[in-house]
Amino acid sequence: MKITDIRIFVTCPGRNFVTVKIYTDEGLTGVGDATLNGRELAVASYLKDHVAPCLIGRDALCSEDIWHYLYRGAYWRRGPVTMASIAGIDTALWDIRAKAAGMPLYQLLGGASRDRVLCYTHAQGTGISEAVVAVGARIDEGYLAIRAQVGIPGLPDIYGTGVSGLTNTASDNATPREEMWSTSKYLPRIPRLFEALRAAHGEEVHLLHDVHHRLSPIEAARLGKDLEPFRLFWLEDAVPAENQEGFRVVRQHTTTPLAVGEVFNTVWDAKLLIEEQLIDFIRTTCVHAGGPTALRRIMDFAGLHHVRTACHGAADMSPICLGANLHLDLWVPNFGIQEYSGYTEEMLSLFPHAWSFSGGYLHPGEAHGHGVDFDESHADEYPYQPAYLPVNRLEDGTLWHW
Numbered sequence: 072m073k074i075t076d077i078r079i080f081v082t083c084p085g086r087n088f089v090t091v092k093i094y095t096d097e098g099l100t101g102v103g104d105a106t107l108n109g110r111e112l113a114v115a116s117y118l119k120d121h122v123a124p125c126l127i128g129r130d131a132l133c134s135e136d137i138w139h140y141l142y143r144g145a146y147w148r149r150g151p152v153t154m155a156s157i158a159g160i161d162t163a164l165w166d167i168r169a170k171a172a173g174m175p176l177y178q179l180l181g182g183a184s185r186d187r188v189l190c191y192t193h194a195q196g197t198g199i200s201e202a203v204v205a206v207g208a209r210i211d212e213g214y215l216a217i218r219a220q221v222g223i224p225g226l227p228d229i230y231g232t233g234v235s236g237l238t239n240t241a242s243d244n245a246t247p248r249e250e251m252w253s254t255s256k257y258l259p260r261i262p263r264l265f266e267a268l269r270a271a272h273g274e275e276v277h278l279l280h281d282v283h284h285r286l287s288p289i290e291a292a293r294l295g296k297d298l299e300p301f302r303l304f305w306l307e308d309a310v311p312a313e314n315q316e317g318f319r320v321v322r323q324h325t326t327t328p329l330a331v332g333e334v335f336n337t338v339w340d341a342k343l344l345i346e347e348q349l350i351d352f353i354r355t356t357c358v359h360a361g362g363p364t365a366l367r368r369i370m371d372f373a374g375l376h377h378v379r380t381a382c383h384g385a386a387d388m389s390p391i392c393l394g395a396n397l398h399l400d401l402w403v404p405n406f407g408i409q410e411y412s413g414y415t416e417e418m419l420s421l422f423p424h425a426w427s428f429s430g431g432y433l434h435p436g437e438a439h440g441h442g443v444d445f446d447e448s449h450a451d452e453y454p455y456q457p458a459y460l461p462v463n464r465l466e467d468g469t470l471w472h473w
């Protein structure tokens with residue numbers, strides 16, 4: 072089965088998505104997500120100018136060889152632009168392989184290890200009482216696991232609160248918005264949030280929190296300790312993880328479970344974290360970690376070391392990424408949870424999908440392939456719009472981690 076064409080679409084149905092579509096001489100097509108929020112056009116150029124021309128005429132079923140051809144063959148390995156590009160191709164090729172086999176993708180991986188996939192969603196408030204109400208609304212919608220974020224008195228809206236964590240598109244955001252951060256104001260605030268959440272909603276609901284890489288190891292250790300009475304499902308991205316050894320300090324001091332890895336591109340970014348069992352959940356996801364070929368290797372490596380999976384699933388990865396993740400989630404023995412922050416109707420209209428949500432769980436569906444399509448006939452209606460993630464500064468103006 073030969074690859075006859077590869078087309079790259081950058082569309083903005085509310086936010087920018089990079090979509091790869093591969094066509095074959097047998098009429099089968101496959102789609103993959105290659106979105107890299109804030110750097111979409113770099114990935115599109117990498118694919119159009121450097122990848123697609125090298126793949127025309129190759130066997131669409133040789134996805135393993137094509138993965139290594141793109142990873143080793145570039146000489147310049149790793150990095151978010153390269154790995155999102157490889158992911159777009161690899162996800163589309165797995166879609167084609169599963170369609171050719173006449174099966175949903177999870178069947179090719181080894182079949183279902185569970186009936187359904189536990190997911191968590193987001194809730195937030197500028198104030199604690201608002202966050203408590205928002206979490207309650209999510210519980211009423213059927214969610215069993217909820218990530219809670221809250222604003223900090225004396226600071227404008229921070230990550231994950233107000234509107235800032237949810238939208239970053241276009242018109243109002245053609246250059247990165249600037250947010251403000253204070254660790255000393257943040258640290259005592261978060262335990263008060265979870266104290267209020269447990270008092271209002273009880274012990275059963277799974278509660279999560281995302282630090283978004285803003286603390287030092289010893290500060291994160293303190294926060295983990297302070298949160299222990301409230302039994303979090305996890306504390307996410309407690310410190311910037313370029314320095315994997317930093318997690319040793321956090322780990323030594325707290326029994327709050329730790330999750331990290333949404334910005335990782337390869338297993339090398341998490342090798343020490345996993346081998347030393349410094350984390351409980353690895354957050355690598357299809358689009359940023361090189362597609363199903365690479366992600367399942369990371370998942371198996373994690374499984375050997377008692378680390379469970381927790382694919383990143385915020386709305387700045389397309390519904391194709393979520394669909395592909397769900398097949399890996401249904402199969403992987405060491406599954407933990409799947410992030411699911413949802414999509415607008417406009418986004419979903421461009422990406423018809425077989426996955427479904429019910430009672431706090433997702434399922435990838437039984438469609439052949441990964442079950443998510445791309446309606447290219449409407450692509451022109453949603454042209455790319457410049458948009459960036461925010462940047463973050465301390466109160467004195469120092470640029471900080473966002």
Ligand code: EZ4
Pocket residue numbers: 108236281283333383385386387410460
């Ligand atoms: O900020 O996907 O856990 N989810 C997150 C996300 C990230 C965005 C960055 O592009 O941290 O909301």
Ligand code: CO
Pocket residue numbers: 281283307308333
């Ligand atoms: Co996160």
